Amino acid sequence: xxxxxxxxxxxxxxxxxxxxxxxxxxxxxxxxxxxxxxxxxxxxxxxxxxxxxxxxxxxxxxxxxxxxxxxxxxxxxxxxxxxxxxxxxxxxxxxxxxxxxxxxxxxxxxxxxxxxxxxxxxxxxxxxxxxxxxxxxxxxxxxxxxxxxxxxxxxxxxxxxxxxxxxxxxxxxxxxxxxxxxxxxxxxxxxxxxxxxxxxxxxxxxxxxxxxxxxxxxxxxxxxxxxxxxxxxxxxxxxxxxxxxxxxxxxxxxxxxxx
Amino acid sequence: xxxxxxxxxxxxxxxxxxxxxxxxxxxxxxxxxxxxxxxxxxxxxxxxxxxxxxxxxxxxxxxxxxxxxxxxxxxxxxxxxxxxxxxxxxxxxxxxxxxxxxxxxxxxxxxxxxxxxxxxxxxxxxxxxxxxxxxxxxxxxxxxxxxxxxxxxxxxxxxxxxxxxxxxxxxxxxxxxxxxxxxxxxxxxxxxxxxxxxxxxxxxxxxxxxxxxxxxxxxxxxxxxxxxxxxxxxxxxxxxxxxxxxxxxxxxxxxxxxxxxxxxxxxxxxxxxxxxxxxxxxxxxxxxxxxxxxxxxxxxxxxxxxxxxxxxxxxxxxxxxxxxxxxxxxxxxxxxxxxxxxxxxxxxxxxxxxxxxxxxxxxxxxxx
Numbered sequence: 001x002x003x004x005x006x007x008x009x010x011x012x013x014x015x016x017x018x019x020x021x022x023x024x025x026x027x028x029x030x031x032x033x034x035x036x037x038x039x040x041x042x043x044x045x046x047x048x049x050x051x052x053x054x055x056x057x058x059x060x061x062x063x064x065x066x067x068x069x070x071x072x073x074x075x076x077x078x079x080x081x082x083x084x085x086x087x088x089x090x091x092x093x094x095x096x097x098x099x100x101x102x103x104x105x106x107x108x109x110x111x112x113x114x115x116x117x118x119x120x121x122x123x124x125x126x127x128x129x130x131x132x133x134x135x136x137x138x139x140x141x142x143x144x145x146x147x148x149x150x151x152x153x154x155x156x157x158x159x160x161x162x163x164x165x166x167x168x169x170x171x172x173x174x175x176x177x178x179x180x181x182x183x184x185x186x187x188x189x190x191x192x193x194x195x196x197x198x199x200x201x202x203x204x205x206x207x208x209x210x211x212x213x214x215x216x217x218x219x220x221x222x223x224x225x226x227x228x229x230x231x232x233x234x235x236x237x238x239x240x241x242x243x244x245x246x247x248x249x250x251x252x253x254x255x256x257x258x259x
Numbered sequence: 260x261x262x263x264x265x266x267x268x269x270x271x272x273x274x275x276x277x278x279x280x281x282x283x284x285x286x287x288x289x290x291x292x293x294x295x296x297x298x299x300x301x302x303x304x305x306x307x308x309x310x311x312x313x314x315x316x317x318x319x320x321x322x323x324x325x326x327x328x329x330x331x332x333x334x335x336x337x338x339x340x341x342x343x344x345x346x347x348x349x350x351x352x353x354x355x356x357x358x359x360x361x362x363x364x365x366x367x368x369x370x371x372x373x374x375x376x377x378x379x380x381x382x383x384x385x386x387x388x389x390x391x392x393x394x395x396x397x398x399x400x401x402x403x404x405x406x407x408x409x410x411x412x413x414x415x416x417x418x419x420x421x422x423x424x425x426x427x428x429x430x431x432x433x434x435x436x437x438x439x440x441x442x443x444x445x446x447x448x449x450x451x452x453x454x455x456x457x458x459x460x461x462x463x464x465x466x467x468x469x470x471x472x473x474x475x476x477x478x479x480x481x482x483x484x485x486x487x488x489x490x491x492x493x494x495x496x497x498x499x500x501x502x503x504x505x506x507x508x509x510x511x512x513x514x515x516x517x518x519x520x521x522x523x524x525x526x527x528x529x530x531x532x533x534x535x536x537x538x539x540x541x542x543x544x545x546x547x548x549x550x551x552x553x554x555x556x557x558x559x560x561x562x563x564x565x566x567x568x569x570x571x572x573x574x575x576x577x578x579x580x581x582x583x584x585x586x587x588x589x590x591x592x593x594x595x596x597x598x599x600x601x602x603x604x605x606x607x608x609x610x611x612x613x614x615x616x617x618x619x620x621x622x623x624x625x626x627x
Contacts, residue, residue, distance in 0.1 A: 081426035
């Protein structure tokens with residue numbers, strides 16, 4: 001029983017979405033980590049199913065952070081610029097490998113004057129999406145500063161980075177190629193996964209967020225498995241959650257593979 | 260008589276002989292005629308035998324003479340020599356002509372060739388020049404096209420920026436007009452360029468709203484206030500999200516048309532409330548009650564594994580019932596303490612805090 005209603009059918013991930021460019025990807029494996037797949041099959045994902053992964057979206061003003069989120073979460077696009085005040089967030093629920101998983105997408109203000117407010121929401125992010133405008137080199141140059149600010153509040157070793165070029169529809173293919181070269185370089189430097197999207201046309205938006213969801217989920221489960229270490233998540237839960245769970249232990253499948 | 264006849268004879272012949280070699284043969288024939296006549300006379304006078312021995316000798320002598328006079332044929336020799344000479348001259352002339360021709364022919368051809376070469380050279384140079392010209396022009400054209408492309412891009416970009424700036428301006432004006440949120444935090448008044456174009460309107464604004472200097476915060480919101488507003492908005496949004504999900508959940512439960520016993524429903528409600536509290540704390544990043552987080556995680560897991568099969572079988576309902584019963588007891592005690600804290604808990608729990616003792620008869624839902 002879960003108060004969360006079933007996940008929308010178009011938010012179900014049965015396999016790992018692939019990266020956009022192999023040169024700048026967090027990893028290029030074809031499938032989820034075998035341990036993750038195994039854990040999901042055996043319902044040994046611990047609390048991940050109810051974990052809400054915090055994702056923050058940062059970047060220069062008017063690069064299209066809000067539009068990107070709105071395109072994915074609401075499938076809308078507003079041509080008019082409306083500055084985000086401080087922060088905003090959207091919830092997006094997925095089902096990855098049969099396990100419910102939620103992303104909380106924090107949309108931050110790009111305007112300088114809101115930065116001190118927005119930055120208080122950086123803490124505890126599991127993924128950082130740095131957005132820049134594919135038609136504005138300066139916005140790409142500023143991504144490193146955005147990253148530095150966001151990493152002040154987070155653990156650089158565990159957070160997943162995504163570098164996203166927006167407004168792809170506005171750049172010609174020649175211009176895009178040039179920009180992509182620079183962006184790939186930056187992405188490799190900061191060890192981020194590179195994506196290029198258009199919120200206007202919707203190009204790559206869904207693919208991108210699915211990738212974010214999948215990789216965050218994978219990292220979460222792996223961390224969970226690691227944390228439990230020698231003790232098995234299933235076991236520890238059984239011990240802790242008293243006699244009322246005896247029914248469960250009986251019905252639960254025994255883990256058969258993957259330590 | 261012979262000498263006489265002979266005597267007058269020779270003087271008449273001599274001039275004839277001297278007159279030319281051409282007549283020498285005729286002289287021999289005259290001589291032969293005269294000798295013949297003389298010999299015939301001798302034969303008649305003295306018998307034919309008298310001159311018989313003489314005739315063949317004379318004939319032979321005359322024949323020699325004839326041969327001497329006629330035989331060498333000086334005429335024909337001369338003619339042939341002349342002819343040869345003519346031929347030689349003709350040949351020589353022809354030779355010379357030919358030689359001249361031979362000599363003059365190649366020269367002409369050479370000149371022609373020279374001329375031809377010059378023409379072709381000139382044409383080749385011209386062609387090369389044209390080629391170079393063409394290449395240069397095409398390069399120029401390419402450069403121009405590139406520039407055009409660049410300009411178009413710049414144009415598009417500028418248009419886009421202009422649109423963005425205009426939109427910003429409009430938004431800023433709106434904001435200004437509605438006197439919303441001119442943030443006044445220290446060091447935050449680096450008001451964007453968007454404010455500059457507003458200057459024409461500034462005079463109007465400055466009179467009723469002289470609070471542009473950041474220290475005066477009569478009309479705008481302070482940073483703390485904005486943060487509070489945001490926090491409140493986040494909480495409300497979280498509540499909306501949770502309530503929507505909860506609604507969807509109960510709707511689904513009702514649609515699966517299992518009649519939910521009231522007691523069970525109440526237990527579910529309690530469990531739901533617990534879940535909601537936890538999700539909410541996660542969403543808002545606020546710390547949750549630490550003491551029994553493990554315990555709660557357990558309930559989460561338990562609930563999650565139940566959820567695996569889509570239409571939850573009755574068994575799972577019973578399980579959840581027991582599970583939440585247990586938890587609701589814990590919560591009941593914990594609620595007493597936690598409920599005193601203001602903020603999220605207070606406003607979250609609109610539902611009565613009654614535990615599972617809610618009467619069994621409560622209808623599962625008003626519309627079922």
